[in-house]
Amino acid sequence: xxxxDKFAIMLLSIAAAIAVLLSIMTYLxxxxxxxxxxxxxxxxxxxxxxxxxxxxIDGCLAYMSDFDALKEENERLKLQIAEMEEEVRQAKADxxxxxxxxxxxxxxxxxxxxxxxxxxxxxxxxxxWSSMLTISKGTSQDIETGDCVITEAGYLVGxxxxxxxxxxxxxxILDSSSSIGAMIFRSGASALAQGDFALMSEGRxxxxxxxxxxxxxxxxxxxxxxxxxxxxxQVVIGSVEEVRASDDGLDQVAVVRPSADIESLxxxxxxxxxxxxx
Amino acid sequence: MMPKSYIVFKWVIYSLATLFMxxxxxxxLNQIEIMGVIPFLYPMLPAVVSMYEGGRRGPVFSLIFxxxxxxxxxxxxxxxxxxxxxxxxxxxxxxxxxxxxxGFLCGILVSALSLALTGCLRxxxxxxxxxxxxxxMAWIALIESLATLPFAVIVLPIYGTIHKRCAVxx
Numbered sequence: 001x002x003x004x005d006k007f008a009i010m011l012l013s014i015a016a017a018i019a020v021l022l023s024i025m026t027y028l029x030x031x032x033x034x035x036x037x038x039x040x041x042x043x044x045x046x047x048x049x050x051x052x053x054x055x056x057i058d059g060c061l062a063y064m065s066d067f068d069a070l071k072e073e074n075e076r077l078k079l080q081i082a083e084m085e086e087e088v089r090q091a092k093a094d095x096x097x098x099x100x101x102x103x104x105x106x107x108x109x110x111x112x113x114x115x116x117x118x119x120x121x122x123x124x125x126x127x128x129w130s131s132m133l134t135i136s137k138g139t140s141q142d143i144e145t146g147d148c149v150i151t152e153a154g155y156l157v158g159x160x161x162x163x164x165x166x167x168x169x170x171x172x173i174l175d176s177s178s179s180i181g182a183m184i185f186r187s188g189a190s191a192l193a194q195g196d197f198a199l200m201s202e203g204r205x206x207x208x209x210x211x212x213x214x215x216x217x218x219x220x221x222x223x224x225x226x227x228x229x230x231x232x233x234q235v236v237i238g239s240v241e242e243v244r245a246s247d248d249g250l251d252q253v254a255v256v257r258p259s260a261d262i263e264s265l266x267x268x269x270x271x272x273x274x275x276x277x278x
Numbered sequence: 279m280m281p282k283s284y285i286v287f288k289w290v291i292y293s294l295a296t297l298f299m300x301x302x303x304x305x306x307l308n309q310i311e312i313m314g315v316i317p318f319l320y321p322m323l324p325a326v327v328s329m330y331e332g333g334r335r336g337p338v339f340s341l342i343f344x345x346x347x348x349x350x351x352x353x354x355x356x357x358x359x360x361x362x363x364x365x366x367x368x369x370x371x372x373x374x375x376x377x378x379x380x381g382f383l384c385g386i387l388v389s390a391l392s393l394a395l396t397g398c399l400r401x402x403x404x405x406x407x408x409x410x411x412x413x414x415m416a417w418i419a420l421i422e423s424l425a426t427l428p429f430a431v432i433v434l435p436i437y438g439t440i441h442k443r444c445a446v447x448x
Contacts, residue, residue: 004333008368011337015364018345019357026356036356039349050304058309124308125352128315128418129400132352169352177407197404197411201314 030145032138032164040138040164047122047134047167055266114232116150116269117141122167124263131174131200133157135268138164148224148231148271155260156180156224156235157268168270172262173237174200181228182207182237185221189214193222193237193256203263204241207254214252216243222256232274288444289339292331295436296323296343302432312425315418318393319429320347320359321366325392326385326433328367329374330441340367354403362399366392380441385434386427393423 025033032040117137125132137143149157149170158172159180171178178195189210196206207222220240226233238258246253303319310316324343328336344363348356370388378384397419404415 007334008337011341011364011368012361015341015344015357015361018341018360019348019355022348022356022360036349039346043350050301053305054309123304127318127352128422129354129404130352198414 026162032145032162036162037164040134040167044122044136044167048120048136051120051122114271115273117143117272118267118269119143119168120267121265124265128201130176131158131172131178131195131262132161133170133172133265133268135168135170135270136166137270138166138168140165141270142272143168143270144272146230148235149268150235150271151260151265151268153259154236155258156237157260157262157265159231160270170268173205173258173260174203174262176200178205180231180237181225182222183225183233184216184240185223186217187215187220189216190225190227191222191254193224199255203258205238205256205258207240207256208246208251210243210252210254214243214254216240216252216254218242220254222254232271284444288440289335291440291444292327292339292437295440296327299323299433299436307429313421315421315425317426317429318396318422319426319433320351321363321392321396322389322426322430322433323437324363324367325370325388326430326437328370329380329384329388330437332371332374332380336371337364337367340364354400354407358399358403362396363392365399366395369395382434385438386430389430389433390423390427393426394419397423 022033022035025035119135119137119141121133122136123134125134133149135149143160143163145160145163147160147163149160151157156173158170158175158178160168161171162169173180173193173195175195176197178193180193182191182193183189184191191207192209194206194208196204199205207216210216218240222237222240224231224233224235224237236259238256238260241255241257243252243254245251299319307317307319320343324336324340327339330336331339340363341360344360347353347359347363351359353359366388369391373388373391374380374384378387397416401412401415401419405412
């Protein structure tokens, strides 16, 4: 065997050993193994600077190009606020009625208490293959793997997959390996909200395990089911955009538009713990 | 023969150039989309270094760079970039030794090969993990490679200059 071939085999063996070692370390550690943690801590200031620079540039460009659009949007938002105020009044009446009905039926009222930790988005994974975020808080702020991440409006963003000392990686609900128990608000039917590789670039996800004749209409609100107690219940995921046959034709799947604008997030809130009071 | 300190200095310069390219990716390329995809420069860097430095040092540099990428950016599994970049570095050094002498043309070829190799490995892992969508993944890998390849005209002169300066001065 030639000397160069021997070297190549040796180097590839080392690479494979490193890959196995990293995978074992990741598997064994609860949040993040020591090497990624150290690398993340070192990279955090650079990510922060990079984020600041890109945000500043984006802000300047947006200011210059979007002035007319902003004026238009302002008018539209004013109308929307008026409509929403009307909806709030209606919701208040509905809520009162709901409370009365609950009392009548002696239903136990669930109260969910979310403990939140705010974090800045340091980096959006700009890859064509996954949808991840790096945020500015980590284990030193009690953030752990598996914690839910939401927006200020309470819309689901994703789940923490790795947490270092002062950073954490979030797999968004758009990522093809994301999978969260969901519930249709109107019908109460359970389903599974999953990321889909084909829909990821369009900013959509799918709702599967709906059965052959699902009770779904366009616009239906999709929330987390909270089944199993891993994630808080009733966190808004998004709304149904269309229902169509699955690839195998045996089932129906719904395309869901997330309520959170995942591509333009700058700040998120991590649900570090939650109580279900029944 | 180069003194040890000079060899260390050369690799420090290579590392700084790679850091610069990483900043270029983070600050500029991540903000743009070409043909609907974001160019991904990283696979090209170890391939170009290995083309110029060949033999042993290029692939070792690539292994370390792959490890750094695995620790910093999301990958299909921890160790993906370590394996992918080491493979593409070995391939590039072999191309530069046996097929074309190191230069612009060879640089374009090894860049294309390294992008294709990384894309193929991603597709393979995607299929193994039950992701499906072979055609879509192949399409994204192809477009990503095509969108990234023009940036070889920035990468090649930078690493070429480092290689030449270090060779000329000694």
